[in-house]
Amino acid sequence: MGPIYWYNGLIILGMLLSIPYFFIASKENRIIHTIVFVKLLVISATEFRSKQLGSMGINNYFIANTGYLLIGISLIFLYFYFLIDRNKYILILWVIYLFFILMNSLYSQPITTSFQNYTWALSSLMIIGISLYFFYSIFSNNRFENKNLISIPSFWIVSFLMFFYACSFLYFLSFNFSFDSMGMQLFSQLNFLIKILGAAMYLVMGLAFYAPLVFKSDVKLNDKYC
Numbered sequence: 053m054g055p056i057y058w059y060n061g062l063i064i065l066g067m068l069l070s071i072p073y074f075f076i077a078s079k080e081n082r083i084i085h086t087i088v089f090v091k092l093l094v095i096s097a098t099e100f101r102s103k104q105l106g107s108m109g110i111n112n113y114f115i116a117n118t119g120y121l122l123i124g125i126s127l128i129f130l131y132f133y134f135l136i137d138r139n140k141y142i143l144i145l146w147v148i149y150l151f152f153i154l155m156n157s158l159y160s161q162p163i164t165t166s167f168q169n170y171t172w173a174l175s176s177l178m179i180i181g182i183s184l185y186f187f188y189s190i191f192s193n194n195r196f197e198n199k200n201l202i203s204i205p206s207f208w209i210v211s212f213l214m215f216f217y218a219c220s221f222l223y224f225l226s227f228n229f230s231f232d233s234m235g236m237q238l239f240s241q242l243n244f245l246i247k248i249l250g251a252a253m254y255l256v257m258g259l260a261f262y263a264p265l266v267f268k269s270d271v272k273l274n275d276k277y278c
Contacts (some may be wrong), residue, residue: 060099062251066258067092073261081261083134088209088257090245091127094119095254112165118197119166122153125175128213132182134191145178169224175222180218183214189208212253220246 070089077085084119098119105112129146133139149171155170157163189195201207223242 057103058102059247059251060096063096063099063254066254066256067096068258069220069255070258077261084131084206085206085261087134088261091124091131092254092258096124096125098124103227111165113185115170117163117171121171121175122150125149128175132186133208135210136186138183143184145182148268149175150176173221173225176217176224179217180214180221186210193222200268203264203269205260205263207248208256208263212256216249216253219249238269 070092072087073085090218102112102116102119105115124148126149129142133142133146133153136142152174153163153168153171161168161170183254186206190201190207196204196207214237223246226249
């Protein structure tokens, strides 16, 4: 099928669809939109190069680990940092995550010879935790009071981030324990499902910033509900 196939094609589509927003971006969304665009660009390039090397029988672990886990996840931490009022604790989690990559590379899963599924598992837990904190802050601080949540870009992006990483957590964590026993057919089916979820997430990331243009932003409550 070549380096470009349906999965990477949908990632590229999400990236391309996000480009027009650069010309209409609101001030509050400009930084996080740029981060999301770079995230889509990095993942698309990583997927393209990994597929290309794999089709030639060349080791692609370094590209995958660097693109997906080092740069890609770091951009998610950066996204949450600006989204949640430049929260310094997110930067601390980011440093812990980078330190784990270093330790994992030195003592367990070398970055050039194996896919770091332990690192993926840790990043998934961190992203799920930060996402839950984001949703908690929405309702506890009335962050989007009288706003239609589906018109908020971050609501879409964080929802799909949490859903994707929650679903992929056990899948990648189980590599070392059940890969040999699950069989190639089951592995291929699960991998296909993860790619569907990933493609949906990246498409939403590319389209989410148009939500205020599609959905009504303000919500008017009846007096009896106030």
